[in-house]
Amino acid sequence: xxEALEFLKTHERRALEELVEFVGIxxxxxxxxxxxxxxxxxxxxxxxxxxxxPIHVDTWETSRHPAVFGRWDGAPGAPTVLVYxxxxxxxxxxxxxxxxxxxxxxxxxxxxxxxxVSDDKASMLIPILAAEACFANGRRPPVNLRFLFEAExxxxxxxxxxxxxxxxxxxxxxxxxxADGGMWRADRPSLNLxxxxxxxxxFTVYGPAKDLHSGRHGGGVANPLHAAxxxxxxxxxxxxxxxxxxxxxxxxxIEPAADAALSRLSFDEAAYLKAVGAPATFGEPGFGxxxxxxxxxxxxxxxxxxxxxxxxxxxVLPSEAHVKITCRLVSRQKPSEVADRVRAHLERHCxxxxxxxxxxxxxxxxxxxxxxxxNRYIRAASETLTExxxxxxxxxxxxxxxxxxxxxxxxxxxxxxxxxxxxxDEDIHAPNEFYRPDRFRLGPRAWVKLWERIxxxx
Amino acid sequence: xxEALEFLKTHERRALEELVEFVGIxxxxxxxxxxxxxxxxxxxxxxxxxxxxPIHVDTWETSRHPAVFGRWDGAPGAPTVLVYxxxxxxxxxxxxxxxxxxxxxxxxxxxxxxxxVSDDKASMLIPILAAEACFANGRRPPVNLRFLFEAExxxxxxxxxxxxxxxxxxxxxxxxxxADGGMWRADRPSLNLxxxxxxxxxFTVYGPAKDLHSGRHGGGVANPLHAAxxxxxxxxxxxxxxxxxxxxxxxxxIEPAADAALSRLSFDEAAYLKAVGAPATFGEPGFGxxxxxxxxxxxxxxxxxxxxxxxxxxxVLPSEAHVKITCRLVSRQKPSEVADRVRAHLERHCxxxxxxxxxxxxxxxxxxxxxxxxNRYIRAASETLTExxxxxxxxxxxxxxxxxxxxxxxxxxxxxxxxxxxxxDEDIHAPNEFYRPDRFRLGPRAWVKLWERIxxxx
Numbered sequence: 001x002x003e004a005l006e007f008l009k010t011h012e013r014r015a016l017e018e019l020v021e022f023v024g025i026x027x028x029x030x031x032x033x034x035x036x037x038x039x040x041x042x043x044x045x046x047x048x049x050x051x052x053x054p055i056h057v058d059t060w061e062t063s064r065h066p067a068v069f070g071r072w073d074g075a076p077g078a079p080t081v082l083v084y085x086x087x088x089x090x091x092x093x094x095x096x097x098x099x100x101x102x103x104x105x106x107x108x109x110x111x112x113x114x115x116x117v118s119d120d121k122a123s124m125l126i127p128i129l130a131a132e133a134c135f136a137n138g139r140r141p142p143v144n145l146r147f148l149f150e151a152e153x154x155x156x157x158x159x160x161x162x163x164x165x166x167x168x169x170x171x172x173x174x175x176x177x178x179a180d181g182g183m184w185r186a187d188r189p190s191l192n193l194x195x196x197x198x199x200x201x202x203f204t205v206y207g208p209a210k211d212l213h214s215g216r217h218g219g220g221v222a223n224p225l226h227a228a229x230x231x232x233x234x235x236x237x238x239x240x241x242x243x244x245x246x247x248x249x250x251x252x253x254i255e256p257a258a259d260a261a262l263s264r265l266s267f268d269e270a271a272y273l274k275a276v277g278a279p280a281t282f283g284e285p286g287f288g289x290x291x292x293x294x295x296x297x298x299x300x301x302x303x304x305x306x307x308x309x310x311x312x313x314x315x316v317l318p319s320e321a322h323v324k325i326t327c328r329l330v331s332r333q334k335p336s337e338v339a340d341r342v343r344a345h346l347e348r349h350c351x352x353x354x355x356x357x358x359x360x361x362x363x364x365x366x367x368x369x370x371x372x373x374x375n376r377y378i379r380a381a382s383e384t385l386t387e388x389x390x391x392x393x394x395x396x397x398x399x400x401x402x403x404x405x406x407x408x409x410x411x412x413x414x415x416x417x418x419x420x421x422x423x424x425d426e427d428i429h430a431p432n433e434f435y436r437p438d439r440f441r442l443g444p445r446a447w448v449k450l451w452e453r454i455x456x457x458x
Numbered sequence: 459x460x461e462a463l464e465f466l467k468t469h470e471r472r473a474l475e476e477l478v479e480f481v482g483i484x485x486x487x488x489x490x491x492x493x494x495x496x497x498x499x500x501x502x503x504x505x506x507x508x509x510x511x512p513i514h515v516d517t518w519e520t521s522r523h524p525a526v527f528g529r530w531d532g533a534p535g536a537p538t539v540l541v542y543x544x545x546x547x548x549x550x551x552x553x554x555x556x557x558x559x560x561x562x563x564x565x566x567x568x569x570x571x572x573x574x575v576s577d578d579k580a581s582m583l584i585p586i587l588a589a590e591a592c593f594a595n596g597r598r599p600p601v602n603l604r605f606l607f608e609a610e611x612x613x614x615x616x617x618x619x620x621x622x623x624x625x626x627x628x629x630x631x632x633x634x635x636x637a638d639g640g641m642w643r644a645d646r647p648s649l650n651l652x653x654x655x656x657x658x659x660x661f662t663v664y665g666p667a668k669d670l671h672s673g674r675h676g677g678g679v680a681n682p683l684h685a686a687x688x689x690x691x692x693x694x695x696x697x698x699x700x701x702x703x704x705x706x707x708x709x710x711x712i713e714p715a716a717d718a719a720l721s722r723l724s725f726d727e728a729a730y731l732k733a734v735g736a737p738a739t740f741g742e743p744g745f746g747x748x749x750x751x752x753x754x755x756x757x758x759x760x761x762x763x764x765x766x767x768x769x770x771x772x773x774v775l776p777s778e779a780h781v782k783i784t785c786r787l788v789s790r791q792k793p794s795e796v797a798d799r800v801r802a803h804l805e806r807h808c809x810x811x812x813x814x815x816x817x818x819x820x821x822x823x824x825x826x827x828x829x830x831x832x833n834r835y836i837r838a839a840s841e842t843l844t845e846x847x848x849x850x851x852x853x854x855x856x857x858x859x860x861x862x863x864x865x866x867x868x869x870x871x872x873x874x875x876x877x878x879x880x881x882x883d884e885d886i887h888a889p890n891e892f893y894r895p896d897r898f899r900l901g902p903r904a905w906v907k908l909w910e911r912i913x914x915x916x
Contacts, residue, residue, distance in 0.1 A: 196673065198773070200771040202771070206737075207737075208734040208735050208736040209734065209735020209736070210735065213858060213887075214756075214758040214760055214784060214786075215654065215656065215856075215858030216751065216856075216857045216858050216882075217734065217751065217857065218751070218756040218758040218784075218786055218857060219741045219742065219751045219754055219756040219786070219857065220730075220734075220740075220741060220747045220748075220750055220751045220857075221731075221734060221736040221738070221739055221740055222698075222736070222738070222740035223758055223759060225690065225759040225762045226690060226691075226693075226694060226759060228687070228762070229688075229690035229759070229762065230687075230691040231687075232683065232684060232688075232691075233684075233687045233688040233690075233691035233692075234691075235684075236684060238688075238809070239810075240680075272678075273679075276666040276668075276670055276675065276678075276679060277666050277667020277668065278665055278666040278667070278680070278811070279664075279665075279811065279812065280679070280680070280810065280811045281678055281679055282678075282679055282680035282810055282812075283677045283679075283680075289678045290678075292677035292678055293674065293675065293676070293677045293678045298676040298677040300672040300676040300677075300681055300773075300775055301681060301683040301687070301765065302672055302765050302766050302771060302772055302774050302775070302776070303683075303764070303765035303766035303767050303776070304683045304687065304762060304763065304765060304779070305763040305764070305765075305767045306761070306762055307759065307760050307761035307762060307782070308761035309761050309763045309780070309782075312819070312822075313658040313782055313784060314760055314782075315656070315760060315784055316760050316761075317758055317760070318760070318761075321762070324765070324767075324772075326672060326676075326771060326773055328672075328673060328676055352697075352738065352740055353736070353739070353740030354737065355737050361770070361771055364771050398673075398674075399671075399673045399675065399676060399678075400671060400673030400773075401673055424674075429671075
């Protein structure tokens with residue numbers, strides 16, 4: 001049989017011990033107090049990558065946390081794949097909600113609990129284990145390899161666009177394979193073919209120069225909270241369709257392939273509602289819940305506040321109201337174009353008696369991303385998952401935004417295949433994050449097979 | 459000449475020294491740390507009242523801060539007047555914004571600065587000085603006197619309704635004269651003929667059971683902030699008229715007398731806008747700014763909040779949205795009836811996909827109050843002010859709510875005349891609260907004259 005798979009099987013226990021070690025480093029990138037731990041995690045990754053085989057490993061410093069780069073060019077004529085992942089994690093707060101110490105990987109009820117195990121430590125360790133298995137006993141991986149493991153993903157990957165541009169030649173490849181991402185369901189494999197774009201903006205409605213007594217002044221001047229509410233209400237019509245002029249202009253109908261993929265999925269709406277605890281699904285008429293989450297744009301108010309928030313009542317006519325918004329984008333929507341349309345809408349609909357300022361967060365934009373189902377690397381991934389899981393993967397979308405994929409697309413001119421063995425239900429960013437041990441065993445085998453398929457098909 | 463007025467003139471300096479002493483007691487009723495100071499202020503008032511003449515003085519304990527009661531019945535056949543005021547004050551925060559220590563009465567630019575000097579210490583000391591002047595040299599006041607000085611006004615007078623009911627016989631009188639209130643303008647006298655009622659409610663819109671990622675779930679379930687904004691927006695039509703079914707049902711047209719009073723006032727809208735710093739006036743069409751503030755009802759959102767409020771953006775689809783509302787009432791509107799109408803409106807207009815709870819704050823209700831301009835005591839007050847200021851008072855309304863006047867009306871069956879020498883611009887509840895020394899001199903003379911007029915006209 002396959003020597004690499006053999007190697008993986010005999011080294012499963014060691015792999016798990018390494019995962020314990022890796023999760024044990026509290027590499028919380030958002031917390032300056034953990035900056036040293038984040039560096040330790042990067043060093044751990046660099047050392048582990050060196051141990052995996054004759055890979056040239058570098059540390060790329062940034063103004064925050066270092067990224068680890070690896071390169072192996074021993075398969076002339078074969079394609080080059082770029083493996084992406086991240087070794088930083090979310091904070092563990094609220095600590096008291098954890099049933100075991102967050103930075104002590106703990107097996108319980110057939111699950112591995114620990115902060116960052118699903119997002120993204122186990123999933124990014126997997127391709128390193130796969131590479132090692134390919135190198136074992138003097139053999140060689142079937143493809144040329146690039147590795148890029150950053151340590152700033154949980155703070156929005158601020159250094160990535162610049163780093164990728166600066167190291168464009170080092171990173172040149174035929175396809176990017178992301179170990180970050182995650183499958184849609186625990187009981188079936190899935191492949192993600194799209195992510196939505198995003199643009200963030202906030203607006204402030206100003207009324208009087210200071211908070212006024214709502215008895216003395218109420219009825220005399222406009223209340224900024226009324227105006228802000230009217231503006232927010234004006235963004236959608238009553239049944240949930242976006243009412244901003246031209247918002248849907250660059251939104252294409254859902255592609256037949258994506259539509260067909262949706263219709264093949266079994267989505268249990270009642271189970272979904274139970275999981276999120278909402279009384280009903282709701283959104284743009286004419287589309288199912290998954291279509292709305294993956295393939296249709298949204299305007300979502302993330303925060304709205306003004307006036308008194310304490311207990312009881314306070315008779316204030318507040319001076320200001322604040323609204324934070326993010327839009328999710330699809331098809332050919334561009335962050336700046338959509339932001340401009342929303343801005344124009346807000347300015348046109350601003351009620352009398354108040355003034356309005358709008359700030360567009362230029363740093364928080366990402367374009368929508370989509371890779372066709374017949375993309376050769378998607379096909380290779382699909383065949384691999386079919387072989388490994390014994391069932392073809394669901395073809396799914398991602399409602400969230402993944403700026404790194406558009407960075408790879410725009411700078412390296414390659415598509416990205418999400419090939420992660422995390423599952424969306426593993427409580428990432430929440431207490432009691434976990435990973436499934438069978439997926440930690442399965443993952444490296446799948447990566448080996450994927451590289452082989454990519455090499456064959458080339 | 460008039461001996462009482464003579465006495466006041468020769469004791470002006472001492473009166474000012476007493477005001478310094480009174481303001482020096484930091485009787486902040488809302489802060490438990492100052493409970494002892496509040497008691498000291500009450501004791502100071504009781505002692506001062508005893509010194510003013512042969513007045514029977516009692517302290518009425520409550521579950522919070524004591525009230526001071528005074529009684530003198532030496533004018534048989536003459537009417538009995540109840541003098542109301544309060545000796546507690548607002549907190550001094552933000553202390554750093556004060557130009558002199560808040561509890562050290564400081565004369566500067568012809569003004570007396572100190573916390574509580576306008577609301578209500580100088581204005582409530584005035585009738586005590588007036589009574590003393592009437593008693594001086596063995597003379598007697600022309601009317602029977604009751605005094606009620608509470609120490610809980612700044613926390614909403616929670617003990618007052620019960621205290622007034624329990625001491626109904628002690629407080630029995632022909633009219634209440636409030637030393638709390640304040641005139642509309644500094645350059646002219648005014649008499650207030652009405653106050654608006656109030657009812658408070660809050661509602662919460664519930665969506666998912668926990669905050670969701672707005673990328674993954676946005677478009678799938680309803681956003682409680684969108685629903686809350688739609689509900690708030692539904693309360694008014696675009697030009698500011700209240701859109702709640704039946705809200706205006708018990709609102710009468712502005713009475714001809716009130717309308718005539720409004721048309722006699724010179725209101726400088728530009729100066730008002732400058733003072734409050736608002737870009738424009740705004741409200742129910744068909745009414746002027748003062749009419750809207752004094753004689754028309756409002757629905758005012760005092761607080762609205764949900765989701766993320768920190769810097770930058772956070773992609774959250776929040777679980778809840780909160781809205782705090784107070785309505786100001788006029789004419790025959792009742793707090794509970796109006797609250798029920800708003801509740802019915804919210805329930806009827808609640809968007810799909812969310813649930814709604816509504817809490818009506820039964821403790822925070824007050825009925826509207828109005829005293830006719832031809833009321834005999836108003837007439838007496840008007841004539842007195844005309845004599846003292848050399849010009850007839852403006853007849854004005856009060857946009858705020860004064861629960862004590864409906865307590866007096868309902869329990870003692872008397873009207874209340876606001877006879878305060880504070881002015882609305884004296885930064886009460888704000889840093890650098892002040893009083894006008896000429897009004898502190900004028901006030902006691904006016905009270906003596908008012909009592910005389912009331913006795914004559916009886």
